[in-house]
Amino acid sequence: MSKTAPLDRTPTDWKAAAMQRRIRKRYRRERVFRLLGLGAVALSAAFLAFLIITMVANGTRGFMRTEVTLPIDLPGAGFEVRREQLDTAGADLALAGAGLENLVKAAAVQAFGEGGEEMISDKAWLTVRDAIKSDPGLLTRAGTVDVPVATEVDQAARGSASPEAEAAVARLEKAGALTTGFNPDFLRNADSTDPTAVGIWGALKGSLLTMLVTLLIAFPVGVLSAIYLEEYAPRNRWTDLIEVSINNLAAVPSIIFGLLGLAVFLSFMNLPRSAPIVGGLTLALMIMPVIVIAGRNAIKAVPPSIRDAALGVGASRVQVVFHHVLPLALPGILTGTIIGMARALGETAPLLLIGMRAFIVTPPGGLTDPATVLPVQIFLWSDEVSRGFIEKTSAAIIVLLAFLLAMNGLAIYLRNKFETRW
């Protein structure tokens, strides 16, 4: 004890130069660290802004289309469909069978001169068909219909295209009024080979149905697994093995789950190919480990004193879990679920393997109909050579991001609703 520093050591000099230097150095480190943090935040904000601005700049055009006013005279052209036929189920067939497509092309040639049929969209006659169905008067008198223009003309009308397309625009502007407006068909249609006629609704509905299946399977199974593992399972080698397996499953590349889905749901269980139910089941397998891990952590974070309190008044284990533990863990479980669902929503690779990359022109009617999903649709469109698909791709990305934001918003709302104030 006597060998330690002498008691009469000189008092610390807080004003000494070395001490001042140390203090200045400490402040400098604080500043540098804060600036680094700020820089990181600014950089990520800049990336995000860049992404959003690019998408919005390209994508808003994807929601628009150029239309031209096409004068059309059905009785004059000898078009023979009676009014009563429009009310029957075979109306579409009757109109198509009477040669509406050729008639519309002829009307375009008549209105805009030589090559006029090339200037309007291949699918323009469908617009005319729908116009007739909503206004049967067109069968008995001459009138006009706003029809979408061909892709090249559409591009030219907005500034960038070949000289002949520019010329076409000039001719159209002279003949009939060119208008650019919101394209409602983009939110109604499914995939198409013609970029002016494509729609996102098929993929959006496919995504909705797939997410529904994923949520209905993964949420209850994941949460119940988490509860069992955390509250009931004994601690032994088996539960350790299960825990390690679940942690590893959460990190398995998603395409492996696609192969699993292919082998189990399509080859073994013979479920329909390209269907939302198979996609949903495959994605449910993929995100279940995420929900189990998040759920276990949330359950673990519930203070043991609450369990003691409930047990102490004679609650059974099930009552402890469902009356106290689960409500308190729910915000955490929801956060984990939403992370999993967001991952599932953006997933492409496993869905390619179970056939959801097929070219599907009608929105799915149910869980077993062939469908595609938003990210796969984006992937398919980005692969197209036609220029018109570039902006459609961006528009589809905007729809996907909006879907994601809506889903996250709902989760945040639910989390705040269930959050307990201590």
Add this chain to the structure above:
Amino acid sequence: MNDATPTQHKMSARDVSVFYGDKQAVKNVSIDIDMDKVTAFIGPSGCGKSTFLRTLNRMNDTIASARVEGQITLDGEDIYSASMDVVQLRARVGMVFQKPNPFPKSIYENVAYGPRIHGLAASKTELDWIVERSLKRAGLWEEVKDRLGDSGTALSGGQQQRLCIARAIAVDPEVILMDEPASALDPIATAKIEELIHELRGRYAIVIVTHNMQQAARVSQRTAFFHLGNLVEYGETDNIFTAPREERTKDYITGRYG
């Protein structure tokens, strides 16, 4: 029922040992607990008094590594026998914990929870009455009667602990176990709890674990001194504090260790 004692004790422990894995935390403890009495368990930290307390309503069941040997009876019935329903046991032997642990729900819901899960109230009126009676017995009614819908966690520490006591007595227990109920409270709140223990004594058998010897002397009629897992001495509180038989008890009470 088998080893019938002339006067039936409320709870009896015979040669009770508790193990955590290989470590023995409580060693061959035998003790009787009676109605209308407050029994205090005192002893230095880690002496097994809280562990032993938790065996009396089988709260140790939740710890996977804990193992209990020996026999504990409630009204002559072995509480560790297969026929004993642990949920009912915990309703009959209530517990108040060291840290106030109200549910993050309203004051009313905190007290009503026990009666509700055991189906003790036939109607809303009856449940209201149980809640009011429990809060009154816990000495909290006057302070909270106008805000029964407020969160139980918004109360002060002392009020929270009295809420926990109200919650425990709402299911009409016969025995109340208290694990250092005042150790997290300030002196005024502590005094209120001690006063409350006095008032509750006639109705329930109360067992209280405490670090505070003055508290044991103030509230209890009987005191048990635990040391290193052994029950060193058990007797009338007055005798323990004035004329302990054992040297170790005397050393502890006079502050030689602990």
